Amino acid sequence: MSSKVFKLIEKEKKRQLIGLEMIPSENYVSSDVLKALGSILTNKYSEGFPKARYYGGNEVIDKLEIYAQNLANKLFGTKYAFVQPYSGSPANFAATMAVCDPGDVVMGLALSSGGHLTHGANLSFSSIFYKAVNYTVGKDWKINFEELEDLAKKHKPKLIWAGTTAYPFKLDYSKFRKIADEVGAWLVADISHISGLIVGGVHPSPVKYVDLITTTTHKTLRGPRGAMILVTDRGYKKDPEIKGKIEKAIIPGLQGGPHNHQTAAIAVALEEALKPSFKRYAKQVVKNAAVLAAELGSKSENHLILLSLESYGYGMGYQGQVALEAAGITINKNTIPGEPVSPFYPSGIRLGTPALTSRGMKEKEMVKIAGWIKEVLEEIRGLDLPKEQELRKEFIKSVKVKMKKNPKLKKIRQEIAKFASKYPVPGIDS
Numbered sequence: 489m490s491s492k493v494f495k496l497i498e499k500e501k502k503r504q505l506i507g508l509e510m511i512p513s514e515n516y517v518s519s520d521v522l523k524a525l526g527s528i529l530t531n532k533y534s535e536g537f538p539k540a541r542y543y544g545g546n547e548v549i550d551k552l553e554i555y556a557q558n559l560a561n562k563l564f565g566t567k568y569a570f571v572q573p574y575s576g577s578p579a580n581f582a583a584t585m586a587v588c589d590p591g592d593v594v595m596g597l598a599l600s601s602g603g604h605l606t607h608g609a610n611l612s613f614s615s616i617f618y619k620a621v622n623y624t625v626g627k628d629w630k631i632n633f634e635e636l637e638d639l640a641k642k643h644k645p646k647l648i649w650a651g652t653t654a655y656p657f658k659l660d661y662s663k664f665r666k667i668a669d670e671v672g673a674w675l676v677a678d679i680s681h682i683s684g685l686i687v688g689g690v691h692p693s694p695v696k697y698v699d700l701i702t703t704t705t706h707k708t709l710r711g712p713r714g715a716m717i718l719v720t721d722r723g724y725k726k727d728p729e730i731k732g733k734i735e736k737a738i739i740p741g742l743q744g745g746p747h748n749h750q751t752a753a754i755a756v757a758l759e760e761a762l763k764p765s766f767k768r769y770a771k772q773v774v775k776n777a778a779v780l781a782a783e784l785g786s787k788s789e790n791h792l793i794l795l796s797l798e799s800y801g802y803g804m805g806y807q808g809q810v811a812l813e814a815a816g817i818t819i820n821k822n823t824i825p826g827e828p829v830s831p832f833y834p835s836g837i838r839l840g841t842p843a844l845t846s847r848g849m850k851e852k853e854m855v856k857i858a859g860w861i862k863e864v865l866e867e868i869r870g871l872d873l874p875k876e877q878e879l880r881k882e883f884i885k886s887v888k889v890k891m892k893k894n895p896k897l898k899k900i901r902q903e904i905a906k907f908a909s910k911y912p913v914p915g916i917d918s
């Protein structure tokens with residue numbers, strides 16, 4: 489037994505139990521999901537798809553994968569489901585490969601406006617192998633559909649992404665559809681962040697409007713790390729050959745053998761998401777985010793809050809992340825729309841409620857947590873990022889040391905540890 493690895497796991501368990509995990513793309517999976525993920529299914533090679541494998545011995549695995557596919561189609565109301573993508577980024581690569589040739593134009597929301605890397609950001613496959621065009625959000629931080637339409641008419645994309653990673657508002661998929669139809673583009677919804685909210689009935693579903701859907705399984709959907717590609721009836725009508733094209737993109741296009749333990753854990757999570765209790769969970773996630781946002785002087789229509797820290801000083805995102813972490817609150821620094829400073833030293837933070845809600849926290853707890861967040865942020869007021877780029881690394885190092893020693897943050901950390909330990913985490917004994 490590797491004592492080093494298991495000691496580190498115990499340490500991480502403690503961190504997850506006594507802290508407040510508020511990164512909006514994270515969650516706590518159930519004990520059953522953990523059990524499936526840690527099962528002997530990891531031993532098996534199954535390249536190919538159900539009933540068409542390159543290896544023998546896949547009778548059980550075939551049943552498992554078909555079961556997971558059926559659950560996904562039932563839950564989302566789609567025609568085909570692919571559960572093998574290793575994670576969200578390869579799923580997006582496979583979806584792009586299935587409908588585009590290298591060099592085709594793909595359009596997605598800019599990273600600095602809350603889009604994802606795989607939707608056409610610099611250095612991502614999506615701009616290396618395809619011609620990427622980015623649309624942005626307006627002054628109200630909402631998607632600028634006029635700009636999207638102008639860009640689409642000008643560049644004639646083959647694929648338009650409707651998906652976000654740091655965007656606190658609901659999406660109106662009918663607006664994307666209208667533009668995609670004007671230029672004949674494939675419309676793909678990347679619902680990674682909001683899939684749990686969609687199946688929980690608290691965010692509009694894209695199924696009626698889009699051709700394909702991609703989603704990670706480990707965010708609001710509360711499954712293991714993994715991803716799915718879904719084909720809607722509309723997508724099938726657009727190209728009746730689409731199933732084979734997606735399969736070919738997954739393997740041999742991008743991947744080898746599927747992670748069968750992951751498929752099993754996805755199936756368990758989908759079973760859980762079909763239960764009425766999951767609807768209650770999704771509803772509470774949104775309620776909690778709305779309360780938290782209001783307490784912090786912001787707004788949220790989903791599970792996350794994008795908070796500008798400009799009122800605390802210049803380039804404060806990093807300092808905010810460091811100070812909150814010192815107090816036991818895990819969030820991430822984030823650019824704000826029209827980021828005035830830098831993607832590496834941004835002006836905002838992103839936080840969310842999926843993981844806290846899985847621990848049973850409600851509105852009352854959000855008010856308490858918002859109070860701590862505000863107290864912590866006061867400790868960084870005026871700690872402006874140096875304007876000179878060469879001084880920034882050292883500055884952040886010194887902020888880390890300062891925040892670790894800060895008596896106020898130490899006190900809050902103790903209060904939070906006591907508070908958080910009362911809320912159970914599956915797979916972790918308190």
Ligand SMILES: Cc1ncc(COP(=O)(O)O)c(C=O)c1O
Nearest residue numbers: 575576577604652653678680704
């Ligand atoms: C919208 C969106 N798509 C795709 C991904 C990529 O997922 P993964 O990190 O599993 O590759 C993310 C992850 O943050 C995301 O937010």
